[in-house]
Amino acid sequence: MPHMNAAYNLARWLAGNDSDAQDVVQEAYLRAFKFLGGFRGGDSRSWLLRIVRNAFYDWLKRNRREETGTQFDEEIHSADDETGMPDTSLLEKADHELVRTAIGDLPCEFREILVLRELEGFSYKEIADISGLPLGTVMSRLARAREHLRTLVVERLELK
Amino acid sequence: MNCQETQEIIHGYLDGELDVVHNLAVEQHLQECAMCARSLRGMQSLRKVMRGGSLYFEAPRGLEKRLRSAVRQASKAESPRWSWRWDWRWTRVLAPLAAAAVVLLIAMPLVMRTSTEDRLSQEVVSSHVRSLMASHLTDVASTDKHTVKPWFNGKVDFSPPVTDLADQAFPLIGGRLDYVENHPVAALVYQHRKHFINLFTWPSIRVSSTPEEFRTQQGYNSFHWSQDGMEFWAVSDMNQADLKNFEQLLRNGSLPPSPP
Numbered sequence: 001m002p003h004m005n006a007a008y009n010l011a012r013w014l015a016g017n018d019s020d021a022q023d024v025v026q027e028a029y030l031r032a033f034k035f036l037g038g039f040r041g042g043d044s045r046s047w048l049l050r051i052v053r054n055a056f057y058d059w060l061k062r063n064r065r066e067e068t069g070t071q072f073d074e075e076i077h078s079a080d081d082e083t084g085m086p087d088t089s090l091l092e093k094a095d096h097e098l099v100r101t102a103i104g105d106l107p108c109e110f111r112e113i114l115v116l117r118e119l120e121g122f123s124y125k126e127i128a129d130i131s132g133l134p135l136g137t138v139m140s141r142l143a144r145a146r147e148h149l150r151t152l153v154v155e156r157l158e159l160k
Numbered sequence: 161m162n163c164q165e166t167q168e169i170i171h172g173y174l175d176g177e178l179d180v181v182h183n184l185a186v187e188q189h190l191q192e193c194a195m196c197a198r199s200l201r202g203m204q205s206l207r208k209v210m211r212g213g214s215l216y217f218e219a220p221r222g223l224e225k226r227l228r229s230a231v232r233q234a235s236k237a238e239s240p241r242w243s244w245r246w247d248w249r250w251t252r253v254l255a256p257l258a259a260a261a262v263v264l265l266i267a268m269p270l271v272m273r274t275s276t277e278d279r280l281s282q283e284v285v286s287s288h289v290r291s292l293m294a295s296h297l298t299d300v301a302s303t304d305k306h307t308v309k310p311w312f313n314g315k316v317d318f319s320p321p322v323t324d325l326a327d328q329a330f331p332l333i334g335g336r337l338d339y340v341e342n343h344p345v346a347a348l349v350y351q352h353r354k355h356f357i358n359l360f361t362w363p364s365i366r367v368s369s370t371p372e373e374f375r376t377q378q379g380y381n382s383f384h385w386s387q388d389g390m391e392f393w394a395v396s397d398m399n400q401a402d403l404k405n406f407e408q409l410l411r412n413g414s415l416p417p418s419p420p
Contacts, residue, residue, distance in 0.1 A: 002296045003229050008219035022223060029227045030234050044293065091202040096214045099206065117175065118210040124177050127299070143171045146203060152208065 001029065003045045006120060007052045013115045014056045014108055020063075028055040048123065050130045053112065060108075090157045091150065102152040110145035117142055161185045166196050174203055228339075280340065280393065281384065286376045287338050287347070288358045288395040297356065298334030298349050308335040312346050320346035320361040322392065323413045331408055332356070340393075349408070357396040357406060364391050374400050383407055 007028060012021040028051045037050075103111055116122045116130060124142075128135045166189045172178045173186040190197045209215075291297050300311040305322040312320055315337050324332045330350045338360065345362040351396040364386050372385045382395045383403050392410070394403055 001224050002290075004219045004224060004227070005216075008223060009217045014216040021217075021228065022220070025219075025223065026227060026230050030230060033231050033234065044296075091205045094206060094209055096209050096212055099209045100215050103210075114210070116229060118207055119216055124172075125174065139172060139177075142175075143168075146171060146206070150202060150206060 003048045006045055007048055009119060010049055010052050010112070010115055011056060013103070013111050013119075014053075015059075024052065024056045024059050027051040027059065031055060040130070043126070044151055045120075046126050049116070049120070050093055050132075053130060078092050078093050090154055093157055098156055099153060100150075102156065105152060106145065109141065110148060113138065113142050113145050114149065128148065161189045163189075163193060163196055166190075166193070167199070170196070170203075174200065174207070191292070203219065236414060277384070281375045281382050283340050284358070284360050284393040285380050285382055287340065287360070288380060288382075291336065291338070291349075291358060292356060293345070297336065299336045301334040303332050303334075305332060308332065308348065311335055312337075316344045316346055316362075317364045318346075318390075320348065321388075323410055325350065325406070325409050325413065328409050329353070330409065331390050352396070352398055352402060352406065355396050355398040355402075357394055357398065357403075359410070360391075360393040360395070362391050364389050369381060374403070385411075387411060 004025075007025050011024040011028070012018065015021040015024055028048070028128060029046050031054075046124055077113070103114055112131070113127065116127045122130065124135055124138050126136045127133075127142075131138070133141070165185055169182055169186065173183060178186065190200060230272060279376060280373045300308055302311075303309050303324065303326065305324045309319065309322040312335065322332070322335070326332065330352050331363075332348065333351050333356075334349050336347040336349060338345055338358075340360060340362065343362065345360050348359040348361065350357040350359060372383070375384075380395055380397055381400050382393055382402050383400075384391070384393050385407060386392065392407075394410075396403055396406075398406075
C-alpha cells in the first residue's frame, strides 16, 4: 500500500494509540480508494495525509469523550523568563524518549503540525494544503508548537 | 533587526522558508546576539531528536493485509446487489434454475475460466491505475534489464523474463512488486511515448493456456498471453494496435524464462 508508513505515523501521533490509529488509517484508505477519481495529480503523499487527517477528525467527533493529550494550560507553562527565552542550553540533553512524551502531551493541532514538518519534512505550503489552514496560520502554529514543546522539555529536564 | 523581530521569523529561518533578504537579516542578528543564537541552537537540538527517526511510528505488521482486505471488501460491496427475503414462491422459479444448474455444471470449466479471466483483467487494470495514481510506478527504476531482473530475486519465487525494447520505442523504465490474486507478481514498466505500460508476469499454473484476447476496461486496454510457462498481462492506455505491436516485440525478443 503506498505511503502506508506516513499514513500510520500521522494517525498514530494523532490518535495516541495503535488500535485507534489502525482504524483511522483503514478508514482513510477506504476513502482514498473510493475517491481516487478526485486525485488531481500532484503529490500523492500529501493527498493521502489530507484524507488521514480528515478521517481522524471525523473519528474524533464520533468516538472521543475528550481530547487526546492533556489540555495545554498556557498560564502554567509560561515558563519563559524575563528575557523571553527559556534556558535552552539544557535542550542538548533532551533524549528522544523525553521528546516523544512531551510531543504526546501537546494538543493535537500542535502534534499534527510537528509531525508534518519534522517527521514528514513537508514545506509550509504543503502543510497548508494538507491541513486546509492559511499559510500564515501554519507558520504561527508551528512557532507556537515548537515553543510549547521547548517549554515542556526544559521543564522536564529541570525536574530530572 | 532586533530580538523580537528575529524571534518572529526564526522558525522560517530554521525551516529554510525565508527569502534571501530576511535570511541574511536573521543571520546577521544571530552573529550579534548570543541569546537568539542560543535559542536557535536549542530548537536545532530538539529538531535533531525529532528527526533522528526514533519518533517515527512504522506501520505495524499486518496493517497492509488489513487494508488490502478492507479495500477489497469495499469494492465488492459496491457492485450492484439486491436484497431479498426467502419466499416459497421462489421455489417455482428456482426449480427450472436447478435444472439449468446441472447443465451449467457440465459447462463449468469453461464458465470458471471466463470468470477467472474477468477477475484477473479487472485486477491488473486496477493495479495499473493504482500504480499511476499513487505515483508508485516502480520499486526499482532502471532502464537496464540486468538491474531490473535480479531485483526480483528473493521477492518472487520465479525469475521474470526482462526484455529491453528501447530500440523499438518501448524503453524499459523499471520494475515493481505487485499482487494479483493475492500472489506476488512481477510488474515490469515500459514507456511508449507518453504512455506507460505495466507488464504483469507470473508462472502459469494452468495446464492449457488461456485464450489471447484484448479487453477494454475503464478506458484501459489489456492484452493477455502465455508463453514458455509464463502468463503475461500488458495493460496500458495505448491503443490496441500499439499494444499488439508491443506484445509481438516481446514475444520475439523474449528469452525462455530462467528456472526459479
